[in-house]
Amino acid sequence: MKQVKGRLLELAPVLLLVSFATFALVRVLPGDPARAFLGPQASQQEVALLRHQIGLDRPIISAYGHWLARAFHGDLGQSYQTGQSVVSALAQRLPVSIELMLLAQVLGLAVAVPVGVLTAYRAEGLVDRAWSGLSFATIALPSFVLGLLLIIVFPVKLNVLQISGFTHLTHSVGGNLESMTLPALTLALPQIAIYSRVLRGDMIATLREDHVTMAEAKGLPTWQILFRYALRPSSFSLITLAGLNVGQLMSGAVVVEFLFGLPGVGMLLVSSIFAHDLVMIQGVILFTVVVYVAINLGVDLLYAVLDPRTRHVAAA
Amino acid sequence: MTAQSAPVLEMHELRTWFATPEGPLRAVDGVSLGVEPGRCLGVVGESGSGKTVLLRSIVGLLPRRAIASTGGTVCFEGLELAGAPPAVIRDVRGRRIGMVFQDPMTSLNPVMRVGTQLTDGMRHHLGVGRQEARRRARALLEAVGIPDPERRLRDYPHQLSGGMRQRVTIAIALACDPSLLLADEPTTALDVTVQSQILRLLGRLRRQRNMAVILVTHDMGVVAGSTDDLAVMYAGKVVEQGPTATVFSATRHPYTRALLEAIPRADARPGERLATIPGQPPSLVDPPSGCRFAPRCPRAADRCRAEEPPLAGADGHRFACWFPLGDPEPPAAAT
Numbered sequence A: 001m002k003q004v005k006g007r008l009l010e011l012a013p014v015l016l017l018v019s020f021a022t023f024a025l026v027r028v029l030p031g032d033p034a035r036a037f038l039g040p041q042a043s044q045q046e047v048a049l050l051r052h053q054i055g056l057d058r059p060i061i062s063a064y065g066h067w068l069a070r071a072f073h074g075d076l077g078q079s080y081q082t083g084q085s086v087v088s089a090l091a092q093r094l095p096v097s098i099e100l101m102l103l104a105q106v107l108g109l110a111v112a113v114p115v116g117v118l119t120a121y122r123a124e125g126l127v128d129r130a131w132s133g134l135s136f137a138t139i140a141l142p143s144f145v146l147g148l149l150l151i152i153v154f155p156v157k158l159n160v161l162q163i164s165g166f167t168h169l170t171h172s173v174g175g176n177l178e179s180m181t182l183p184a185l186t187l188a189l190p191q192i193a194i195y196s197r198v199l200r201g202d203m204i205a206t207l208r209e210d211h212v213t214m215a216e217a218k219g220l221p222t223w224q225i226l227f228r229y230a231l232r233p234s235s236f237s238l239i240t241l242a243g244l245n246v247g248q249l250m251s252g253a254v255v256v257e258f259l260f261g262l263p264g265v266g267m268l269l270v271s272s273i274f275a276h277d278l279v280m281i282q283g284v285i286l287f288t289v290v291v292y293v294a295i296n297l298g299v300d301l302l303y304a305v306l307d308p309r310t311r312h313v314a315a316a
Numbered sequence B: 001m002t003a004q005s006a007p008v009l010e011m012h013e014l015r016t017w018f019a020t021p022e023g024p025l026r027a028v029d030g031v032s033l034g035v036e037p038g039r040c041l042g043v044v045g046e047s048g049s050g051k052t053v054l055l056r057s058i059v060g061l062l063p064r065r066a067i068a069s070t071g072g073t074v075c076f077e078g079l080e081l082a083g084a085p086p087a088v089i090r091d092v093r094g095r096r097i098g099m100v101f102q103d104p105m106t107s108l109n110p111v112m113r114v115g116t117q118l119t120d121g122m123r124h125h126l127g128v129g130r131q132e133a134r135r136r137a138r139a140l141l142e143a144v145g146i147p148d149p150e151r152r153l154r155d156y157p158h159q160l161s162g163g164m165r166q167r168v169t170i171a172i173a174l175a176c177d178p179s180l181l182l183a184d185e186p187t188t189a190l191d192v193t194v195q196s197q198i199l200r201l202l203g204r205l206r207r208q209r210n211m212a213v214i215l216v217t218h219d220m221g222v223v224a225g226s227t228d229d230l231a232v233m234y235a236g237k238v239v240e241q242g243p244t245a246t247v248f249s250a251t252r253h254p255y256t257r258a259l260l261e262a263i264p265r266a267d268a269r270p271g272e273r274l275a276t277i278p279g280q281p282p283s284l285v286d287p288p289s290g291c292r293f294a295p296r297c298p299r300a301a302d303r304c305r306a307e308e309p310p311l312a313g314a315d316g317h318r319f320a321c322w323f324p325l326g327d328p329e330p331p332a333a334a335t
């Protein structure tokens, strides 16, 4: 608990800095955002009014303070495109993005863990070599190319997993999964490749350790030695990576949501950028950054659960 | 030596060669040894003489890919282990043959509780339930002299001292009540007072359980105090073997004598390895023809360099030397 508090105190300045940068970034963009939003036809008066509404006529520090204070109360302002509050727009889009990233992460780990363990156990074997080549290929491809490839293979050639738009989870679970499979796979494939390689490396090192020989000397079956004795001490890099990769997933999700037309947070961001919707952009970025930082905190804390040694040191 | 019950383990001409880029490395090269119930066989020799490989060959605990060829027989309680299918050996490991390793700081899994590591073997081999395994685990920890076993079962290895950890690994090795214990330098990594405690513990457990023990060590002092029989290894071969007392009092092989002379004195640093014998152990890839010790032997003669001496002798005391100590010096040594 003390650890959590300490980490939070460390993170406060980081969050402050990042939120300010987000806020300032939109302001220092060339041109007048109010003019950009309203378009060349709008009158000078209309522009001035909008500038006042979003605080563009005030000094940046005061405007930032105002914005931050409201953000603390859960008010990120309103889109001046649709009038919808940023928070409600996020609430609407968030479940889609979370589902996408969760599916990608679960899929990634579910495939990478057994593959990583197996390729480590039979390192330099046939499967290991084949996998190594294959994973290199998936890592090398940008996610939009990978996504397009999947679209060509599945809906176009094999005539399965049609991209007929997004089906909401509450509407039909099967339909939802069908519309999510390819996007999740696009996000997951490079993760699978990286995760399994990282796990393989650590696992090979662990399998050389004395305690594994000791477990073998106990006559335990191979699966127990691999998955109960060797996997956990080999999983620290994997977990760090899976945590850090949330950032990667988030940016990947923007591309994938756009590519597959999924109404997630990424899509929201892209469309508000196209619409010059300043308030929405700021709100979405702030939210994303906070989530990102929170997840990294969570990963740190997960270490303590996994490794009793760090838990002990922290408690002492 | 009095008549004994049948050996628990008997190896004959056991051979383990590793594949190296230079060619096969003869780590264990034709070793024949046996050990009876309730007795302790010491195996000594310099670093690299093949002691660890010998122990691991018995239970097939060597990286399969590294092995170039194996040979010989390992008869354990009527069961042939050499070349047996992995499933057969795995069933013997942990259940009928326990193992203790050198470094207790690394031989326990750092992220698993002592209790889990201790009960896993029993639950797998003996099929006992969680509660019963727990109960046995407590009794085992008590038997190896760990106070407050209930608490220790919930501890992680890093919460225990080195001596304590080695007691835990011994408890793990004994969990299924094996008839043979293979201990690979179980005290080398411990400080000197703990060393003698662990050796006494091993001796007591061996007598209580009438268990056979093979104790690998560098330390002739350990051999003198804790073993009944002794095998001296040099470059993958046994060069002298017999009852420990006989080998000590009537040493025949010059290498054994060199080892005995190299026993650390009382003022030596604890845990110190054997003082050096002049010269280097030979290459195991391309061993010298004749006696492998000849290049370092003060008594070596032409015959030693040409012909390999057989391991022979009487009354269970055997040695591989053309001109053993106690016999007249060979003619060549005089020149």
Ligand SMILES: Nc1ncnc2c1ncn2[C@@H]1O[C@H](COP(=O)(O)OP(=O)(O)OP(=O)(O)O)[C@@H](O)[C@H]1O
Pocket: B018, B019, B020, B025, B027, B045, B046, B047, B048, B049, B050, B051, B052, B053, B054, B063, B066, B218, B284
């Ligand atoms: N996996 C392996 N691959 C190749 N060579 C090996 C392997 N394991 C051991 N050896 C070689 O086998 C020989 C015997 O090694 P071993 O570990 O049995 O010696 P030891 O007597 O136990 O020495 P120490 O006292 O240092 O523990 C050494 O030359 C070693 O380099």
Ligand SMILES: [Mg+2]
Pocket: B051, B052, B053, B184
């Ligand atoms: Mg060794």
